Amino acid sequence: MLLTSYFLAALAIALAWPTPLALSKAKWTTRAPVQAVLLWQAIALGGGLSMIGSMLVWGLTPLGDDLISAIHGSWRLLTGDPTVRYPGVVHLFALSTALLFGFHLVLTLIRAAWRTSRQRAKHRHLLRLLSNPSETRPNTLVIDHDMPVAYCVPGISQSVTVLSRGLITQLTAEEQQAVISHERSHLDQRHDLLILAFTAWNEALPWLPTSKLSLEAVRQLIEMLADDKALEKVNRQTLLKAIIAVATAAADADGVSGQRNASNAEMVGMPGGEVSSRRLQRLLTPVAPLGWASRYLVLACTILLLVCPTVLLVAPRLLA
Incomplete structure (x- = not known):
């Protein structure tokens, strides 16, 4: 052994x-x-x-x-x-360390899940006060905001997609479809659970630099998966326009506030939709899928x- x-x-x-x-x-x-x-x-x-x-x-x-x-x-x-x-003492120490470390990982996961569920509950309560149901799209809420904003709030029984009035008025119908398809793919594929697991791993091992590296890498990959799902509904140019419109509005908001604020999506435990260079490069210059x-x-x-x-x-x- x-x-x-x-x-x-x-x-x-x-x-x-x-x-x-x-x-x-x-x-x-x-x-x-x-x-x-x-x-x-x-x-x-x-x-x-x-x-x-x-x-x-x-x-x-x-x-x-x-x-x-x-x-x-x-x-x-x-x-x-x-x-x-x-x-002996050394073996008892090893056993104790293994049990404590395993307990620490499980407890961190439970704590992260509990915190995320409470944040989502508070966010849903605010949405009920500040938004209206969409007349044309099921499980979709519209908030009165001039910026083009879109994100999703996962739930056990029912998940919702949140759109802003600015997104509906400033984006074309095809661009709106691209954004909505992107966000709903997060819900359909339950990306929130994946993000939760890697967030808990990062919180359990904050001293390990690669734990944060793993979280960021998975976030980027999830955005790419959502982009692929959106490309089944719209063309690549439309998706790029929609992504740039939403990302530009978010960057302007950060500039006005003078600090880097977490997005609504990150607050409820979802990917923030960051437009990384690798994600943009993948959309601008598509490459062949990996061989079988x-x-x-x-x-x-x-x-x-x-x-x-x-x-x-x-x-x-x-x-x-």
């Missing part, structure tokens, strides 16, 4: 620093955003499992040759079996990152 612990520790280090750094600079991700998002999730989950697993396996080494036998040995130790070898062989290779790496730590936790003898 010691060899397994060393391997999991090495995997955790690789997934915590060099791998996210390399993936954030990779150019193929814009050609296959779905596979890239799945790979980012696998890196986060595999890294967490490896960090916890390396300490857990190390701590359970005196109690058994694998996780099942070690749990059985722990139970025998608690029931007072004198034949079970008592773990490369896609399957990325999927294979994704599955391997999830399966490898899980299998080694249950059966560490496989590594030997």
Whole structure:
């Protein structure tokens, strides 16, 4: 089990620093955003499992040759079996660290989910006071604002899309369709849950620079996925005009206020719709999608990152 612990520790280090750094600079991700998002999730989950697993396996080494036998040995130790070898201070420290770290990750996720749900509830309350239902679009609210603004508010029972009067009056019908299709794709594909998971990961490990890097990379990929969905309804030029109109209005608002304020979308736990250079470049000069062989290779790496730590936790003898 010691060899397994060393391997999991090495995997955790690789997934915590060099791998996210390399993936954030990779150019193929814009050609296959779905596979890239799945790979980012696998890196986060595999890294967490490896960090916890390396300490857990190390701590359970005196109690058994694998996780099942070690749990059985722990139970025998608690029931007072004198034949079970008592773990030393170092092993107890490793076990305590693994349990505390796992509890910390779960608690951070629960806290982030609770905070986000409260923010959305407050935001829905304000919308009920300051907006009117759209007469032509279901599950859509219109706020009386001169700036072109569009965002979505996810919900368990019913999600809504929020549009401003300025967006309806300043954008053409096709540009409005582009914006609405973009925002509703966030709701249909539940991007809010993905953002929530990476936000919690960033809050749980603020000292790890790549946790913030992962969050920003996933936000960009989600915007690209929403752009692809919008391109099924409108042409590329129309989508670009709509994106630039909304982004320019948001930038002007930030300039007037003199500070960088969080958008409404970010407040309710959704991507802020940032117009990054990679996103614009992808729309201005489209490239061919990633080949099927490369896609399957990325999927294979994704599955391997999830399966490898899980299998080694249950059966560490496989590594030997």
